[in-house]
Amino acid sequence: MTKHSAASTRSPWTGLMPVDDTAPAVTDTDGPGIPVLHLNGHVATQGYWRRVIAEPGTGRRHLTYDMRARGRS
Structure with missing residues (x-):
């Protein structure tokens, strides 16, 4: 396993991700390490x-999301 010490220069991605009949709000920090x-x-x-x-x-x-009818979903 490789340890990454460099921080990601990209900003987190936040948006709605269409899945079947719903679109949960998702945030992806896009860090360099293990998801x-x-x-x-x-x-x-x-x-x-x-x-x-x-x-x-x-x-x-880090990946987070809001379930259907919660938060920004």
Whole structure:
């Protein structure tokens, strides 16, 4: 496994991703490291992950989404 220490120079991508009959709001930090998918609980939104994502820094790629009828979805 390779450790990436360089931070990504690109900004996070946020938008709606069409899937079947819905379009969940998705955020991709586009970090240089291993992708980590953060799954929400029943009533949670992407906002719950902001502090969790900030703590380990930019060494990973973080993906979050809002389930149907939650947050920005």
